[in-house]
Amino acid sequence: MDAVAALTERTEAAERSIAALAKRTDALEARTTVWTGHFTQETTVQVAVGGTRDIPITWATPAPSTTYSAAAAVSVAAALLGKVTATVKQGSKTKTGCVVTVQNSGLVTLAIGAEVSVIAVG
Numbered sequence: 001m002d003a004v005a006a007l008t009e010r011t012e013a014a015e016r017s018i019a020a021l022a023k024r025t026d027a028l029e030a031r032t033t034v035w036t037g038h039f040t041q042e043t044t045v046q047v048a049v050g051g052t053r054d055i056p057i058t059w060a061t062p063a064p065s066t067t068y069s070a071a072a073a074v075s076v077a078a079a080l081l082g083k084v085t086a087t088v089k090q091g092s093k094t095k096t097g098c099v100v101t102v103q104n105s106g107l108v109t110l111a112i113g114a115e116v117s118v119i120a121v122g
Contacts, residue, residue, distance in 0.1 A: 037120040045114040047104035058097040068122025072100040
């Protein structure tokens with residue numbers, strides 16, 4: 001093999017390596033792109049003893065997919081003789097939002113102001 005052919009072969013191999021590295025870099029960048037969503041709403045929560053209430057929420061910016069992780073919280077002025085919890089309803093995540101279920105495990109029906117918050121990462 002003469003010197004020109006050897007150099008041509010090495011150049012082509014280097015170009016293939018660069019192209020493969022560029023593909024891997026693009027794939028890595030795609031995996032590290034993170035979407036975050038945050039939602040907070042002041043509302044009046046009316047939940048019977050042992051009951052639940054579903055609250056639909058909408059993201060300000062739609063998610064790229066429905067595979068994001070989300071956590072919900074509810075803050076109430078007073079939960080009488082028990083507690084109030086919030087969870088993201090299973091199967092409710094869409095690109096535009098999700099449903100938060102507020103549950104009253106107290107001994108008194110609630111009809112109070114509350115702040116419902118959801119944060120999501122995907």
